[in-house]
Amino acid sequence: MKRQLILEDGTVFVGNSFGSEIETIGEVVFTTGMTGYQETITDPSFCGQIVTLTYPLIGNYGINREDFESIKPAIKGLIVKEAATYPSNWRSDLSIHEFLQAKGIPGIEGIDTRKLTRIIRKYGTLKGAICSIDESPEEIIERLKELELPNDQVKQVSTKNPYPSPGRGHKVVLVDFGSKHGILRELNNRDCDVTVVPYHTTAEEIISLHPDGVMLSNGPGDPKDVPEAIKMVQNILGKVPLFGICLGHQLFALACGADTYKMKFGHRGANHPVKDLRTGKVVFTSQNHGYAVDEASIQQTELEITQINLNDGTIEGLKHKKHSAFTVQYHPEASPGPEDSNELFDEFLKTMELCKGKEKQHA
Structure with missing residues (x-):
């Protein structure tokens, strides 16, 4: 299913949905680790943020029971270039899609994460929304500009x-x-x-x-x-x-x-x-x-x-x-x-x- 990532500066990315299908709004940030996506997703310091993983292939070794950094993930959403459908690791219990789906966290894949990272590096962190392909970008951008993010993380x-x-x-x-x-x-x-x-x-x-x-x-x-x-x-x-x-x-x-x-x-x-x-x-x-x-x-x-x-x-x-x-x-x-x-x-x-x-x- 197609969905959009819309930034407050007017940039729109179209990609594919994985994880939960709910819509979400948060501060879009990027992290550069090549491995450790499970620890990143469950790190409470990412509370309220939509996290971009710059490494192109995410989820290839699945989700296991040992690598959690909190019981309940607090991220608002996940952005990746490609989410592995079939993980391959002897410790793997779930795919990243199954995990995000179970935790109610939406994801978007298939977008140019390199371009997105360059935008954040140039302009700083931006508010963004992961939403349905049917939503009006103009209306979402207006909402993002007016939105005050919570400060009780x-x-x-x-x-x-x-x-x-x-x-x-x-x-x-x-x-x-x-x-x-x-x-x-x-x-x-x-x-x-x-x-x-x-x-x-x-x-x-x-x-x-x-x-x-x-x-x-x-x-x-x-x-x-x-x-x-x-x-x-x-x-x-x-x-x-x-x-x-x-x-x-x-x-x-x-x-x-x-x-x-x-x-x-x-x-x-x-x-x-x-x-x-x-x-x-x-x-x-x-x-x-x-x-x-x-x-x-x-x-x-x-x-x-x-x-x-x-x-x-x-x-x-x-x-x-x-x-x-x-x-x-x-x-x-x-x-x-x-x-x-x-x-x-x-x-x-x-x-x-x-x-x-x-x-x-x-x-």
């Missing part, structure tokens, strides 16, 4: 209630702004005793759990739309070691007096080079964000820039000069992508051990 994907993920090691509170399963998996692999809490949990509630450390997760949208989390970070800073990833990194920066801004088209993919300014080491990273920390705003804070992106010079890592707190803009847990920076979880453990040692000395 974190609320949509965060856990509603705290829950434990037991271990016998360090007690960690993971604040869920839309956390990927990969973060919890890495903490569990290190035997951490994790309590996952909702995005609006207060500093007092977190401290009452007596954690050895607090992790600020990834998540979707503008960090300035989560003021309660900024206040929480301000009140917890210096009381317990802190490690932030992606949205957690941005919230940490805002809490420390820095500023953030919306990027033209963001960083989404599994091949972004990041340089550590302390060691000179370069790692390739998995990224998914549309906002970044403003470098000029760092000067008035007690933050130190630890890492930068080699493609565009944007900030990729921060560290507090006085307190045990550090953050990165990328995803050290990968899923999908390279695991070059996985050792940051070990650094977090060492930070917690060091702080516990100091507490014992003062006791």
Whole structure:
């Protein structure tokens, strides 16, 4: 069945329908990973977005039970050049069409994803609609221009209630702004005793759990739309070691007096080079964000820039000069992508051990 992808700038693509046949509207973005489409589709940081996969063939190894990054996908739609009809992999349980159909997510295939990506790179992210071939493009474009996209994405994907993920090691509170399963998996692999809490949990509630450390997760949208989390970070800073990833990194920066801004088209993919300014080491990273920390705003804070992106010079890592707190803009847990920076979880453990040692000395 034919369907349309219509962008707010007036561009219209005609392709074939797969997945759900419902119509959808969202912010159209692109991601450049060659593999890992299942992790991408189920990454909560894509909440409310129509995701373009730039690799031309998607779905060739199907959908399996192991590679989910959330239970319920939050994307609005999927755009691909070609969706494989018959996946070939021993782990495959469903085709990508069957999965999207079951989850109520519409897809469009057979369009020029290279052209679409070039449009987004030139003009920035655009609102778009995947709809029936019978819809009037003029009417859809007018609706898109007038539409205000929601700003409650974190609320949509965060856990509603705290829950434990037991271990016998360090007690960690993971604040869920839309956390990927990969973060919890890495903490569990290190035997951490994790309590996952909702995005609006207060500093007092977190401290009452007596954690050895607090992790600020990834998540979707503008960090300035989560003021309660900024206040929480301000009140917890210096009381317990802190490690932030992606949205957690941005919230940490805002809490420390820095500023953030919306990027033209963001960083989404599994091949972004990041340089550590302390060691000179370069790692390739998995990224998914549309906002970044403003470098000029760092000067008035007690933050130190630890890492930068080699493609565009944007900030990729921060560290507090006085307190045990550090953050990165990328995803050290990968899923999908390279695991070059996985050792940051070990650094977090060492930070917690060091702080516990100091507490014992003062006791």
